[in-house]
Amino acid sequence: MRAKTEKVALKDLQTNLFVRKALNQDHALYLAELIENGVKLPPIKITRERVVIDGRHRVEAYDLNKIEEIECEIVDIHDETELIAEAYKANVGGPLPPTPQDTEHTVMMLLERGESKKRIGELLGLPAGMARRYITDVQSRMTRAKMQRAGAAVTEGGLTVSKAAEQYDVDVEKLKEFLSGHRRKSKGIVEIQRGLTKTHKSLSQKNAALIRSLLDKFEDGDVTEKQVRDIFAHIEHLQKRSARGVADWKKRFDAVNGKAAKAAKAA
Numbered sequence: 001m002r003a004k005t006e007k008v009a010l011k012d013l014q015t016n017l018f019v020r021k022a023l024n025q026d027h028a029l030y031l032a033e034l035i036e037n038g039v040k041l042p043p044i045k046i047t048r049e050r051v052v053i054d055g056r057h058r059v060e061a062y063d064l065n066k067i068e069e070i071e072c073e074i075v076d077i078h079d080e081t082e083l084i085a086e087a088y089k090a091n092v093g094g095p096l097p098p099t100p101q102d103t104e105h106t107v108m109m110l111l112e113r114g115e116s117k118k119r120i121g122e123l124l125g126l127p128a129g130m131a132r133r134y135i136t137d138v139q140s141r142m143t144r145a146k147m148q149r150a151g152a153a154v155t156e157g158g159l160t161v162s163k164a165a166e167q168y169d170v171d172v173e174k175l176k177e178f179l180s181g182h183r184r185k186s187k188g189i190v191e192i193q194r195g196l197t198k199t200h201k202s203l204s205q206k207n208a209a210l211i212r213s214l215l216d217k218f219e220d221g222d223v224t225e226k227q228v229r230d231i232f233a234h235i236e237h238l239q240k241r242s243a244r245g246v247a248d249w250k251k252r253f254d255a256v257n258g259k260a261a262k263a264a265k266a267a
Helices: 023-037 054-062 080-092 100-113 117-124 127-157 162-165 170-182 182-219 225-266
Strands: 003-009 043-046 050-055 070-075
Touching: 023 054, 043 080, 043 225, 050 054, 050 070, 050 080, 054 070, 080 117, 100 117, 100 127, 117 127, 127 170, 162 170, 162 182, 182 225
Parallel strands: 043 070
Antiparallel strands: 003 070, 043 050
C-alpha cells in the first residue's frame, strides 16, 4: 500500500471503527503528557476518507492537549474488511497490543461481514488453531446476542414470537424458553440504575464536603487562592475525563447497535 503524510484537522477524523473493546484512558493520558512535554509521536494512519486506522489513543491525547491539526499517514484501503485487518495488525505491533477481548471483538466484526474462518485467521495473522478457538467462542456469543435481540423485539417491539424468531434466525422453542425468564433477568437493569444513582450521589456528597472544608480553610488563611483554584480545576478535569469515557462507550454502543439494526433489516 502506497502512503503519504499530510496535516489533517482533528475534527475531520472519523473514529467510528473500533478494533479495541475499549479505549485505555490511562494510556491516552500518558501519551497526552508526552505531547505536553514536547515529545513528537508518530503520525497516525487514516484512510483517504479520514477514518482512523491506527492511532485512536494518540487522537485522544492530541484532543486532551487541544491540538487542532495533526500529522497523518494516508493509507489506501480498498474495503472495510481490509480496514479492520490493518487496524488490528497495527495494534499487534504497537506499544499496547490487543487484549483477548480486542481479538474477540475484531473476529466478531469480520464474522458479521461474512468472512470465512480460514480468511479471518489469514486477515488477522492468527495461527489456525488460535483462530478457530476465537471464532467458536465468538459465534456462541453472537448466537446468544441474537436470542436477546429477538426477545427484545417481542417484549419491546411488539413482534410475535414466531416473527421475531424468523427475523433474528433463532429457534422458536428456544426463544419461548428465553422469554419465560426475561422478566426476572430484566430486573437487573433496575438494580444497575439504582447502583449508578447511589454511586453518583455518594461521590457528589463527598466532593461537596471536601469543597466546604476547603473553603473554610481558605477563609482561615490555611490555603491560598491558587490552591483552591487548582482543586476546582482538578475536579473539573476528572469530570471531563469521566464524560469523555462515557461518550466513547456510547459511540461504541451506537456502532454495535447500528450493525445489529442493519442485520435485522436485512433478515
